[in-house]
Amino acid sequence: MPGFSVRLAVALSAALALPSAFAAAPKFQMPFPCKQVWHGNTRENHSPKLAVDLSRSNGAGDKVVAAAKGRVSKVRNLGNTSYGKYVVIDHGGGWSTLYAHLNSYSVKVGDNLALGQGIGTVGNTGTSFGAHLHHEQLLNGALQKIKFNGAQIHYFDGRDKYTDYKSANSCP
Ligand SMILES: [Zn+2]
Structure with a gap:
């Protein structure tokens, strides 16, 4: 049945192609341990615009954790410029997350990480200007609106936006 096998082959190849093209985003969590509360800041002139800056009092040196399971794809130190010390985790399906201005990092490229596993510490x-974590969620390299535990964060509406968020990362 040549007609059938051709249709089957077409259907199979379409089915195999779909998962990568339409893979659901990982359910990203806040990059801090369970129940910690951090101020999230978004603003019009943030670079890049859809990133979030997370801070809390005496946050310098606090542990930063993976927003989802994945594999470390970048560990860089740009010195006094841009992101400074930063880490990128590849989550598959084109999704990645970025963690910048770190004081230190505790992972290397190729490390496989579980959700909530430590990657470094908050720095400056x-x-x-002041210790905080700059965080990005990207799809195929393009910044996406950030979601924590399935809920999109609050974005600037003509002025800076500060909202407190509570981590549900790896909560028991
Ligand atoms: Zn930032």
Whole structure:
């Protein structure tokens, strides 16, 4: 039945192609341990615009954790410029997350990480004024609106936006 096998082959190849093209985003969590509360800041002139800056009092040196399971794809130190010390985790399906201005990092490229696994500590490296974590969620390299535990964060509406968020990362 040549007609059938051709249709089957077409159907199979379409089915195999779909998962990568339409893979659901990982359910990203806040990059901090369970129940910690951090201020999230978004603003019009943030670079890039859809990133979030997370801070809390005496946050310098606090542990930063993976927003989802994945594999470390970048560990860089840009010195006093841009992101400073930063880490990128590849989550598959084109999704990645970025963690910048770190004081230190505890992972290397190729490390496989579980959700909530430590990657470094909050710092003030690069172009940063005060310790905070600059966080991005990207799809095929393009910044997406950030979601924590399935809920989109609050974005600037003509002025800076500060909202408190509570981590549900790896909560028992
Ligand atoms: Zn930032």
